[in-house]
Amino acid sequence: MLDQTTDLRSLLKDPSLLETRAFVAGEWVAADDGKTFAVTNPARGDVIAEVTDLSRGEVARAIAAAEAAMKDWAKRTGKERAAVLRKWYDLMVENADDLATILTAEMGKPLAEAKGEILYGAAFVEWFGEEAKRIYGETIPGHLRDKRITVLKQPVGVVGSITPWNFPNAMIARKVAPALAAGCGFVARPAAETPLSALSMAVLAERAGVPKGLLSVVTSSRSSEVGKEFCENPAVRKLTFTGSTEVGRILLKQAADQVMKCSMELGGNAPFIVFDDADLDAAVEGAMMSKFRNNGQTCVCANRIYVQAGVYDAFAEKLRAAVEKLNVGDGLENGVTTGPLINAKAVEKVEEHIKDVLDHGGALMTGGKRHALGGTFFQPTVVTGVTQDMKVAQEETFGPLAPLFRFETEEEAIQYANDTIFGLACYFYAQNVGRVTRVQEALEYGIVGVNTGIISTEVAPFGGVKQSGLGREGSHHGIEDFLELKYVCLSI
């Protein structure tokens, strides 16, 4: 357990994994002006570390080092790059327990979920290490007898990465792995709430043999300053961002001045549809996993649960029973299924959505209030009688609130589900093959879970349509965004 007297290092098998200095140009550094920012444990509010707080000028140094280091790195063979990534993967797996403890300490998710995230993040490093050996170009039959056409795939250049607090390991891994596999340099700016996970990844990257300067982790509380450096520094040729659509828009506007390649993994508003031919027990299990994973703090969480009229009451009752079995507590405690929310603002968002439902005719089925543990703990909540005009239908709650909407027909469900500016993930439960085919084709989303509430894997393309983002991460598609195509026309 963490508290004022128990230092996080004392919980680790390898205390050297807890780094609080920034990793810049291959060196562990304090800020030039000595500034630091505090990292707190969300379960208790205790400060668990003071981390280097870099300014924009120091970020520029990291970018310059990445540009210099990638000259040799890009010349290495795919197999050579693969060997380094494989070693990094092996070290992540060997140290998974410590990485998970660090992650739970700064983010709050239960240790079992944190361990799952570490292995999920490591899987991207393993996957793209393998992809490094398969960056194939092509030859194209010439358009004239004396012309020979080839297409080369080359690294895009230095990559700037900005990631959120909710998956402080996997969101970086999902970006850095394809970037290094492609031959790029990489500068990561993790969320100020959760920098320790990124720093622990860098400790292991150094041990794995990632060349000095190729990878930097620029910890900073000044997110907009770092974003501007990424968008304005001519050495940066690619920006990869995971976070809210609001911030994604800001970054896209900033990146436009340099016509910079951007990958955007943004907000969601996932519908979860239960048809009357669904396996209800399976649907409840899927809803629980989709809605309450990471305490509802994921961009692919079920944000709206639509249930066909004929099974609405039965589903609602089963869901209530399952929700009331959740065990809310400190993520470092064994058996806890649901940790704290990341901060007070997150609690206020959940309360605002619940109040709006109740003020407009909805009803509380279970939960609804701050948890007796205090702080940012909140009761897992189910509300019923929710309609499309309520806030929770249009905004991402990002917390443990399951709002139930009733619908009559398949057409109505599809219309409601698509009635949003977002298009990241959606889910539905049905068994009729005609319905499954029609619905999966009609839903306007980048990811569709059919009879499952969990879709996260390194082998599939993760990403959204509409205002949920640009590009895809993971799968063999995921490396393309870190490569440029070069067309060579040879006249003989």
Ligand SMILES: NC(=O)C1=CN([C@@H]2O[C@H](COP(=O)(O)OP(=O)(O)OC[C@H]3O[C@@H](n4cnc5c(N)ncnc54)[C@H](O)[C@@H]3O)[C@@H](O)[C@H]2O)C=CC1
């Ligand atoms: N599509 C996806 O895969 C994911 C989307 N999200 C979305 O992000 C939101 C929650 O995560 P948050 O971290 O609160 O999102 P956020 O968008 O506020 O912050 C994300 C990251 O951007 C940084 N940032 C904020 N303003 C910036 C600026 N002007 N310039 C540069 N960097 C800036 C933050 O410090 C953080 O590191 C939700 O909307 C959620 O759906 C979160 C995780 C995954």
Ligand SMILES: O=C(O)[C@H](O)CS(=O)(=O)O
């Ligand atoms: O940040 C997120 O919410 C993640 O992208 C969700 S997932 O990759 O773990 O599904």
